Amino acid sequence: MTRYALAVDLKKCVGCKACVVACKAENEVPDGVFRLTTYEVEKGSFPEVDTELRHDQCRHCETAPCVSVCPTKASYTDDEGLVRIDYSKCIGCKACMVACPYDARFINPEGGYADKCTYCIHRVKEGKEPACVNTCPTGARVFGDLDNPDSEIRKSMRNNRVSAPKEEAGTNPKFYYLNKELEEVRA
């Protein structure tokens, strides 16, 4: 089996948004919508203050509510464990958007279908990293196969503290933060 996953090392991330723009370019994401965004959280009070980055995108959950809720089976889980959308089957009903605990989906304003991150599977199949991982100047983004113990992601998960955002949603996301220090402050 192959189970692709992505991790962001928050110790290394400087919030430069190179990943955000790489995603827009690679996937021709229309103006006004994003498959990937980042934002900063702030904690404490002067001078005992701290900040940390957060990344929002599809987590390719193993128990994906967007898949089970889809009335036309446009949303599905593929052989690599990725949550995919068959755009030709999508009717734009937005049920998946409601179901997603990560707010990762949007309606593509040009196509009218639900859209989101694919972990750049078209690149991965050519042996390349997802565009966001490829461009990251500080190497904060790590991608790979969870079922391969020698993959970069497995290595980085062994060597760093690992957490998954909103784990309590129970969807078994395949997206992790490494070295997260601060609790969420944003709803």
Add this chain to the structure above:
Amino acid sequence: MTDFSRRDFLKLSAAAVGALTLSGAGEFGETKAGAAPNYWWQRETATKSSYCDMCYWHCGIKVEVADGRVAKIYGDEEDPLSQGNLCPRGQAGVRQLYNPDRLKQPLINVGERGEGDYRKATWSEALDYAAEELSKVSEEWNGPESIAWLNHCTSGSWFSHIAAAWGSPNNGGPAHSLCLGSREIASQLTFGLPVGEHMPVDWENTKFITLIGNHIGENTHNTLMKDFMGAVDGGAGLAVVDPRYSTPASKSDYWLPIKPGTDTALLLSWINLLIRENRYDRNYVEKYSTGFEELKNRVQDYTPEWAAEVTDLEQRKIKEVGREMARYRPHAVVPPNRKASWYGNDTQRLRALFILNALLGNYGREGGFYFNSEPWVEDYSFPSMKLENTGGGCGGGGGALGEDTLPEDVRERADNKGEKFLYGSLSEPELIEAMASEDPYPIKGLVVSGNNIFHSAPKKERTKEALKNLEFYMAMDILPQEHVMWADVVLPESTYLERYNDLFIGHHKSTPFISFREPAVDPLYNTKPGWWIAKELGERLGLGEYFPFDDFEEYLNERLGPLGLSVEEMKEKGIVKQPQLSQPYLEDFESQNQDPPFGTPSGKIELYSERLEENGLDPVPTYDDPEEPPDGFFRLLYGRSPVHSFSRTQNNSWLSEVDPENEVWINSKATEKMGLEEGEYVVLENQDGKKSRPIKVKKTERIRDDCVYMVHGFGHDTPEMERQDGKGASDIEMQSDYELDPISGSVGMNVNYVRVAEKGGSS
């Protein structure tokens, strides 16, 4: 991910989803969204080599072209600067190329200057007119010195080339006086070597880093960001001195929220501590430096106890950080920053910083600063020029310590170097002042390329007066920025993705390399490459002999030939590295029985500067308190967004989408006192009554309560560019004052103060 929230959807669509569950999907067949997209990577693509022009780091890039359109730009893995990664700006070059607001044809002004009343012109019409007007200015105002050339783009070096060939010493740009000039002068005074474009800090071997007002990560200079985070991730200790909890502060072990303007006091106290506690590198200092005893005597009162009072920092923290530096030396480094001009005492502040590094024994040592190798490409052989070409981009911004050696028939620079300041290349704000005042002599012609003088130089009103005092003003640019729409002739340049440029000669970790730029696509609209524009103008000015090539491939082949390379080969390779010939450390010179490369008069690191003393200036840095903000005012600090380059990218659709406007950072307690809410708009007013455009409040614990902060480059007044027009506020509007550095001619702009004048407004 969109404005559409799940809650809104639940309200609106529960009924529809319910109906779906009951009646099945078939009924919704007609509403099916349509065909799947045909992405660029599903089509045939061609890959072109280039180097980035979205900032001056000049990362090597690969450009993917599908169906004649640039689809994607990414880092060239062979390039030592990008190492295959690219910042957001570099990737968004696509949207500079396809920006619908680009300048599309030459324009000639038909109204009053500043009113933006233009007619379209052909290239020959515009260039004939420009050459005629420039010649007229030169004839009527005693020669080509009466024309100033202010460039800040890659092709701008060709305009500087004209200035040098023709004989105008008023040739430069913002890079020296508004950015890194004081750093370069201070380094040359101390070590006899400039820092140079790509700061040679030995990040991978350092164990303790101290950053002072240095915003790596907010400045997305690719390699710097990569190497800095590599060092921190590898376990190097980090202290960050900044009134604001910056991005690097968030990665630090020690944050020292210093009172703005007191940095020199802190630096001197660390020098004091290293000497008093005998923690400096005595062997290094004895071997490589001069003036230690004088230094020791002059810093003896600058104790950490004293500095704690002055800087508003904890004494314990000052001492602890100083001792950490000493503990890890020479693998401890205090890198200078790039935007070095702050308060007008900048060369002396940076002298203190370099002296501190010298006491740590890190200059030319592993974990400190390494030595760059010399460039290895022959210059193109032009006929002898009247003057040395001092213009160009940041590379031309270093400035030398020597006298300008001008021929007798050429008048001195008009920026009053010698009178007002001692060293360095052109001081842009002082030249603008001379344009307005006609002191020391009238400047009546101006050529500007890639340099938004309404956003780069302080005292904007004075800049307008200077422009009104001109007889002829020509601008070359890509976009109709504010300063462009004041020009009498506007020349639209092709973007870097549509043109050739000169080779980029760089170094990283002592490895010299050259990068190549070819057009990825044909120029859009009626635009032309900068080299072509300059050549056509030069020929019309009777300077054709200085452009002895017919096309740019010919020029490039002439430079590449001696290296056994050609344009055709470079199209394949993109980047060519020189085999490692470097001597990064002092020990490499010693092992080859060579003297250390310090280019000072003494041949040593000059802790005490006799050159400064001879000019009546402090030979060892001293400390003076900064002026306090007036009652009720905050000091205005400014900086960078990781997704924007200066004031030139706010109209780029990918970049403006992720960072559309700036905010004014105000300490939370201060906002509470003023009754300000997060996200509300306010108008700022400075000490001279200048008001800003409305700007959003960022209520934050990340800044002291005696200063506020905003990102530079916003607050445009460009009706031609809707995406950026009126978004956020411009720090330059509030910088109606500056403090001139008497050594480097740099201008410190952190001497302006603002208060919240009114609430309300919108962007």
